Amino acid sequence: MSLHFRFWALAFALSLSIAFRAAAQEQQQPPAFPAIPIDAKEEQVRQAVALVRAGQKLTPKAWPNGARVAVCLTFDVDNELLWRNTPLPVPLSQGEYGATTGLPRVLDLLDRQQVPASFYIPAMSAALHPQMIQDIVRRNRHEIGVHGWMHENLPSVGDAAKEEQLLTQSIDYLTRAVGKRPVGFRAPSWAFSQYTLDQIRKAGFLYDSSFMAMDEPYELMANGQKTGMIELPINWIADDYPYYEPQASGSLPDPDLVYQIYKAEFDAAYQERTLFILTMHPHITGHRSRIAQLDKLVTYMKSQPGVWFATLEQVADYVKQTHAGN
Ligand SMILES: [Zn+2]
Numbered sequence: 001m002s003l004h005f006r007f008w009a010l011a012f013a014l015s016l017s018i019a020f021r022a023a024a025q026e027q028q029q030p031p032a033f034p035a036i037p038i039d040a041k042e043e044q045v046r047q048a049v050a051l052v053r054a055g056q057k058l059t060p061k062a063w064p065n066g067a068r069v070a071v072c073l074t075f076d077v078d079n080e081l082l083w084r085n086t087p088l089p090v091p092l093s094q095g096e097y098g099a100t101t102g103l104p105r106v107l108d109l110l111d112r113q114q115v116p117a118s119f120y121i122p123a124m125s126a127a128l129h130p131q132m133i134q135d136i137v138r139r140n141r142h143e144i145g146v147h148g149w150m151h152e153n154l155p156s157v158g159d160a161a162k163e164e165q166l167l168t169q170s171i172d173y174l175t176r177a178v179g180k181r182p183v184g185f186r187a188p189s190w191a192f193s194q195y196t197l198d199q200i201r202k203a204g205f206l207y208d209s210s211f212m213a214m215d216e217p218y219e220l221m222a223n224g225q226k227t228g229m230i231e232l233p234i235n236w237i238a239d240d241y242p243y244y245e246p247q248a249s250g251s252l253p254d255p256d257l258v259y260q261i262y263k264a265e266f267d268a269a270y271q272e273r274t275l276f277i278l279t280m281h282p283h284i285t286g287h288r289s290r291i292a293q294l295d296k297l298v299t300y301m302k303s304q305p306g307v308w309f310a311t312l313e314q315v316a317d318y319v320k321q322t323h324a325g326n
Pocket of ligand 1: 076077
């Protein structure tokens with residue numbers, strides 16, 4: 001056996017043992033969200049779903065000026081960070097499109113239609129294109145909320161202190177860049193860890209917009225306790241990603257069909273006198289054929305009497321006022 005071979009054999013054995021030990025350590029840590037076994041007792045099932053639940057409905061008896069429905073256009077400005085795990089030049093350029101072309105088109109549309117919107121921007125997305133925040137802020141009509149530091153998946157951070165540090169950094173970054181402390185939180189990829197709700201309460205957020213338990217504003221409950229946190233819920237139906245992203249399972253390339261879905265969602269919200277929140281991404285909806293459909297949708301919604309276009313901050317403020325003391 002040559003000395004060389006023995007050295008490599010030893011190095012290989014050593015690296016194997018390190019890999020095994022790392023894997024064993026990983027296994028020792030119970031997963032934060034273990035599966036619910038099929039023979040779990042009712043109490044165990046209750047506990048497993050209790051972390052964040054829907055509390056009381058918070059839709060006010062009437063919206064401002066007697067409006068029938070509140071409509072919120074929201075944009076998650078993720079851009080390049082969606083490819084953080086595989087930052088190859090061409091996919092990154094798909095995200096870059098959001099800053100160079102998508103966002104300017106969105107802002108032009110909102111100017112023309114004279115409607116407000118809420119933008120959720122990961123701090124590092126803003127850092128790559130500082131112009132974005134300036135362009136949004138100078139319109140004096142829109143809201144900017146927190147959407148993570150690096151568009152991190154919060155359940156994968158796996159460490160309360162680290163997660164809180166990223167949250168604090170994100171708030172500080174946006175506060176400096178916008179000149180106002182953000183009041184709205186939308187979790188990156190709509191993913192909460194077991195720590196997130198506590199941390200956003202502690203940070204003093206007015207509302208969250210990451211959950212899907214209702215179609216109207218409601219209060220978040222944590223392990224059976226009221227939290228006072230207003231939830232302005234989202235869902236995958238009123239989101240551009242599943243329809244337009246080539247890899248998405250519901251891929252529906254015809255923008256007119258997407259318009260029909262959004263319109264039906266709005267019409268029902270109008271009948272129910274509640275809330276319609278649309279979630280979009282500048283790098284997705286900002287494309288030519290798609291922004292035209294958004295324009296058509298806004299024109300249609302504006303043609304109906306009693307539609308209140310608002311930021312989520314305005315909706316949350318109003319909900320809070322009308323439920324004060326309840
Ligand atoms: Zn996002």
